[in-house]
Amino acid sequence: MTIHFLLILNRQGKARLVKWFNNDYSNQERQRYLSEIHRLISSRDDSKYQSNFVEYEQQHKLVYRRYAGLYFVFGIDLNDNELNYLESLHFFVEILDEYFNNVCELDLVFNFYKLYNILDEIYLGGQIQEISKSRILERLAYLDKLA
Amino acid sequence: MASLKSFIKAVRKAKTIADERAVVRKESALIRTSFRDAGLDQTTRRINISKLLYLYIMGEKTHFGQVECLKLLASPRFLDKRLGYLAAMLLLDENQEVLTLLTNSLDNDMQHPNAYIVGLALSCLGNIASPELARDLYTNVETIMTSNNGYLKKKACIVAAKLVEKDPELSEFFLNKIPQLINDKSSSTLLGAVRLMESIYINNEDDRSQLIKYIPKIIGHLKRVTTSGYMPDYDVGGVTDPFLQVNLLSLLRILANGDGNQTYAEDINDILTQVASNLESGKNSANAVLYECVKTIFTIPSDQSLKILGVNLLGKFLSTKDNNTRYVALDTLLSVINIEPLAVQRHRSTIVNCLSDGDISIRRRALELSFAILNDQNIRVLVREILTFLETSGDNELKSYVTSQLTLAANKYSPNDKWHFDTLIRMLKVSGNFVTSDIISNILALILQCNDIELKRHIISSLLGACLEDSTQFGLSIITIWSIGEYADLILNQTVEIGEKKSKLITESVILQLIDELINNTTYSQAETTQLITYILTAVIKLSIKFKDSQSIESLRLILNARTYDNNLEIQIRALEYQEIFAQDTQLKKGLLARMPAPPLKERESLSLHATGSVKKSTSMGSATNGSGPAVPPSTDDLLLDLLDDNNSTSATNSTNQNELLSDIFGSNTKPARSNNDAILDLFNTPASNVTASTSTTSNSTTIPSIEAYANSHVRVLFTPKSFPQNGTAVIESIIESHESSAILEQVQLLIAVPKSQKLTITSTSGDTVSPGQSIKQTLKLVGKAGAKIKLRVKVRYGIAGSVVDEQFDFAGFEHTL
Numbered sequence: 001m002t003i004h005f006l007l008i009l010n011r012q013g014k015a016r017l018v019k020w021f022n023n024d025y026s027n028q029e030r031q032r033y034l035s036e037i038h039r040l041i042s043s044r045d046d047s048k049y050q051s052n053f054v055e056y057e058q059q060h061k062l063v064y065r066r067y068a069g070l071y072f073v074f075g076i077d078l079n080d081n082e083l084n085y086l087e088s089l090h091f092f093v094e095i096l097d098e099y100f101n102n103v104c105e106l107d108l109v110f111n112f113y114k115l116y117n118i119l120d121e122i123y124l125g126g127q128i129q130e131i132s133k134s135r136i137l138e139r140l141a142y143l144d145k146l147a
Numbered sequence: 148m149a150s151l152k153s154f155i156k157a158v159r160k161a162k163t164i165a166d167e168r169a170v171v172r173k174e175s176a177l178i179r180t181s182f183r184d185a186g187l188d189q190t191t192r193r194i195n196i197s198k199l200l201y202l203y204i205m206g207e208k209t210h211f212g213q214v215e216c217l218k219l220l221a222s223p224r225f226l227d228k229r230l231g232y233l234a235a236m237l238l239l240d241e242n243q244e245v246l247t248l249l250t251n252s253l254d255n256d257m258q259h260p261n262a263y264i265v266g267l268a269l270s271c272l273g274n275i276a277s278p279e280l281a282r283d284l285y286t287n288v289e290t291i292m293t294s295n296n297g298y299l300k301k302k303a304c305i306v307a308a309k310l311v312e313k314d315p316e317l318s319e320f321f322l323n324k325i326p327q328l329i330n331d332k333s334s335s336t337l338l339g340a341v342r343l344m345e346s347i348y349i350n351n352e353d354d355r356s357q358l359i360k361y362i363p364k365i366i367g368h369l370k371r372v373t374t375s376g377y378m379p380d381y382d383v384g385g386v387t388d389p390f391l392q393v394n395l396l397s398l399l400r401i402l403a404n405g406d407g408n409q410t411y412a413e414d415i416n417d418i419l420t421q422v423a424s425n426l427e428s429g430k431n432s433a434n435a436v437l438y439e440c441v442k443t444i445f446t447i448p449s450d451q452s453l454k455i456l457g458v459n460l461l462g463k464f465l466s467t468k469d470n471n472t473r474y475v476a477l478d479t480l481l482s483v484i485n486i487e488p489l490a491v492q493r494h495r496s497t498i499v500n501c502l503s504d505g506d507i508s509i510r511r512r513a514l515e516l517s518f519a520i521l522n523d524q525n526i527r528v529l530v531r532e533i534l535t536f537l538e539t540s541g542d543n544e545l546k547s548y549v550t551s552q553l554t555l556a557a558n559k560y561s562p563n564d565k566w567h568f569d570t571l572i573r574m575l576k577v578s579g580n581f582v583t584s585d586i587i588s589n590i591l592a593l594i595l596q597c598n599d600i601e602l603k604r605h606i607i608s609s610l611l612g613a614c615l616e617d618s619t620q621f622g623l624s625i626i627t628i629w630s631i632g633e634y635a636d637l638i639l640n641q642t643v644e645i646g647e648k649k650s651k652l653i654t655e656s657v658i659l660q661l662i663d664e665l666i667n668n669t670t671y672s673q674a675e676t677t678q679l680i681t682y683i684l685t686a687v688i689k690l691s692i693k694f695k696d697s698q699s700i701e702s703l704r705l706i707l708n709a710r711t712y713d714n715n716l717e718i719q720i721r722a723l724e725y726q727e728i729f730a731q732d733t734q735l736k737k738g739l740l741a742r743m744p745a746p747p748l749k750e751r752e753s754l755s756l757h758a759t760g761s762v763k764k765s766t767s768m769g770s771a772t773n774g775s776g777p778a779v780p781p782s783t784d785d786l787l788l789d790l791l792d793d794n795n796s797t798s799a800t801n802s803t804n805q806n807e808l809l810s811d812i813f814g815s816n817t818k819p820a821r822s823n824n825d826a827i828l829d830l831f832n833t834p835a836s837n838v839t840a841s842t843s844t845t846s847n848s849t850t851i852p853s854i855e856a857y858a859n860s861h862v863r864v865l866f867t868p869k870s871f872p873q874n875g876t877a878v879i880e881s882i883i884e885s886h887e888s889s890a891i892l893e894q895v896q897l898l899i900a901v902p903k904s905q906k907l908t909i910t911s912t913s914g915d916t917v918s919p920g921q922s923i924k925q926t927l928k929l930v931g932k933a934g935a936k937i938k939l940r941v942k943v944r945y946g947i948a949g950s951v952v953d954e955q956f957d958f959a960g961f962e963h964t965l
Contacts, residue, residue: 001345001397015204015205015206016204017204018203018204019237021274023240023241023275030206031206034206047505049470049504049505049506050470050505050506050507050508051470051471051473051474051506051508051509052470052471053471053474053475053508054508055508081393081397081435081438081439081442082471082474082475083431083434083435083438083471083472083475084389084390084393084435084438084439086431086435086471087383087384087389087390087431087432087435088390091383109155109159110152110155112200112201112204113197113200113230113233116200116233116236116237117229117233120233120236120270124269124270124273124274124302124305124306125273125274125276125305125306125308125309127305127308127342128338128390128394129301129302129305129335129338129339130301130335131334131335131338131381131388131390131391132334132335132380132381133380134380135335135380139298142263143229143263146225146226146263147225147226147229
């Protein structure tokens with residue numbers, strides 16, 4: 001019961017955020033995952049009425065969602081609660097949206113390190129650690145002041 | 148040195164991949180050089196590391212920066228620390244040596260007066276903890292867990308859970324923190340506590356009993372959250388704190404499942420009922436909680452009424468428009484079907500509706516589920532829907548699964564024989580190109596076994612009608628042409644229906660027309676065409692005694708003649724042999740070409756028999772497992788390596804090779820589909836080879852001498868070279884003969900291995916018991932490089948007077964080469 005990875009890819013397949021909570025993958029595997037996952041998801045995205053879940057590589061289930069031109073993808077265990085992680089994904093995006101004030105791809109490109117800081121306030125070691133939006137935003141604002 | 152921003156801009160400005168590479172390479176080189184500078188100031192280091200992280204996201208090499216991030220996080224400035232820890236989390240992982248250098252910094256920072264710095268260190272440890280780090284730093288985590296700072300407490304809980312994962316022994320230090328944590332009302336601390344309990348439960352069996360006593364606490368929290376009113380901070384889509392609810396439910400499931408005494412069964416039932424009935428399904432957040440609740444209901448020993456409630460919830464999920472909800476519903480129903488088959492049945496129509504859904508994952512699950520709920524009560528309705536699916540769906544990759552499952556289900560549950568055959572024929576009609584060879588053989592065997600002449604007539608004419616309508620369905624064509632060969636006399640001069648309205652009188656010329664059409668069909672692959680033509684030739688020779696009209700018979704002869712020049716050797720041989728038979732007098736032919744006797748029951752169950760047979764054989768080779776099996780016990784190694792000596796190819800010692808070799812040895816047996824296919828070929832081969840034998844005796848041509856390969860006091864093993872066409876294939880007959888004086892031999896088996904460059908197919912034996920003076924035969928077919936020498940390693944095993952005898956020998960006594 002854990003998140004194995006969190007990826008943000010754009011429609012061309014360029015990675016905007018890669019976070020591997022699971023340290024068992026080699027570098028080659030990681031690069032292969034990125035391109036395969038992009039292919040898998042973008043092909044599903046082209047046809048309508050697809051669910052946001054798809055099995056990948058026997059041991060993973062992808063929970064993904066496209067926001068504008070970006071795919072947000074979770075890799076989770078097969079027996080995990082897909083709906084819950086979909087909700088969590090949306091939660092993450094909402095935080096980004098408030099933090100960057102109408103987030104767009106360029107925000108993420110130039111502020112990728114902030115993206116990681118946000119991520120680290122919501123998830124820790126593949127677990128959801130904080131579920132109050134206002135608290136996270138307060139904390140982020142404070143951390144920015146410290147810097 | 149340029150800023151991060153200008154670097155990112157430069158990368159983005161690159162028009163081609165080559166440009167981008169150039170920018171990246173240049174920057175990467177600059178960063179490396181600057182890292183070599185011993186007097187590098189932290190600001191430049193920070194900028195460089197941030198660039199390095201951008202390279203990391205791009206998938207570039209970053210290993211040279213690992214030590215630098217350790218230097219950066221050792222800086223006293225928050226800004227440096229923050230980026231340093233971030234980089235450490237991304238660029239390092241638990242498997243690296245440098246991690247030991249991190250211990251000190253983590254230790255210091257976890258005791259730092261600034262809570263945010265403690266937070267950074269905790270995050271880092273939670274992401275890349277190794278067992279060593281876990282043991283070195285658990286006391287720091289323990290201390291933080293008891294602090295009053297909620298922000299750090301929740302992080303510490305999750306990190307503790309991680310440390311227990313890395314070293315289960317550590318659970319004893321965290322276990323005594325739970326009573327305090329579990330009473331915390333803050334959602335995030337609770338979330339961490341739940342995670343910690345879960346980790347301890349999973350990783351340390353000894354502590355499980357101590358966790359079960361917290362079940363009432365968890366129930367209490369669930370009750371509190373579900374009954375609490377609107378909480379703006381934790382509200383998601385109208386549901387209070389769904390994330391916490393999901394985690395509590397999931398922990399409840401784990402703990403309750405481990406509670407052998409079911410001490411809290413009643414309370415758990417109550418709370419689950421409450422959660423399930425209090426929430427209105429609809430919003431994703433609500434569904435997430437309900438879904439977790441249903442999962443819990445079906446994993447733990449729940450009340451019957453609760454289970455019904457659960458299935459009904461899934462039914463509600465199924466009827467929504469949202470594909471995500473339907474996906475999880477179908478997924479869960481698949482696991483529930485074994486627990487509550489009847490309740491699932493009630494949602495049959497909804498499930499069936501999902502067969503035509505737009506999402507392939509949903510269709511796939513609906514199909515699986517349809518087969519799972521199929522029984523003798525609903526087979527007619529369900530099969531109709533499944534056939535419609537086959538007819539209308541474009542999911543070709545699903546179709547062979549469907550045809551296999553459908554054949555299996557029809558064999559098991561069909562209400563009567565006529566329905567059974569009608570269904571199979573309809574299936575062949577709509578997806579004859581997606582049936583595997585074992586299904587074809589299965590259907591042929593069923594036709595052979597059918598004793599009702601009227602029904603048989605019905606089957607053959609339906610097949611013919613369907614095939615006349617559409618000759619591009621491979622499975623249908625094969626089965627039809629075979630049946631026509633066997634049973635044309637049943638339907639000659641009858642009318643068959645073609646399509647909806649048309650009907651046609653079956654004459655010899657209609658059959659000839661069909662044969663012609665099939666021969667000229669170009670939609671099949673090379674292999675399919677070859678197989679079809681060989682079937683057609685057999686049908687043609689069989690028809691030669693059934694047709695009356697001399698002109699039709701002449702047409703049959705012409706078909707055979709044309710094939711004696713065929714490029715494909717298998718076809719050519721067959722055509723030549725049949726041509727030989729064709730010339731014989733009618734009486735003899737009638738005997739030769741009589742109908743096949745029904746084979747022993749060869750339903751799909753017999754497939755599994757084949758499989759177990761092969762397992763038995765594998766174990767006899769020294770308890771080795773077959774092809775895909777796990778470890779090969781050392782005892783077999785000698786034998787295997789021995790076998791490999793025969794092998795001309797190099798690299799012979801690794802275990803994959805052994806496995807491959809094993810699967811080679813058992814080539815024909817390990818794959819049930821194949822072997823059944825062989826069995827059906829056997830159906831054809833037997834008469835054919837008998838025929839060759841008898842023609843040779845009648846024409847007094849050369850008899851092929853058998854070569855004795857081995858003999859002991861009980862048995863003699865002989866090989867008869869049957870055909871050596873010099874193109875890389877060979878057909879050999881093996882004969883196991885028992886001596887006159889010997890006792891009855893039982894369970895006689897011949898295991899044969901060939902060099903890896905060749906492939907061996909063995910037909911099933913004519914029996915496994917040999918009485919004195921008798922023999923059993925098997926046909927071996929070898930395929931390999933033309934001109935290669937034939938070498939066999941043979942193991943003969945038999946039971947005599949209650950004991951089992953194994954004999955092994957090598958044989959290379961053939962004059963011919965492949």
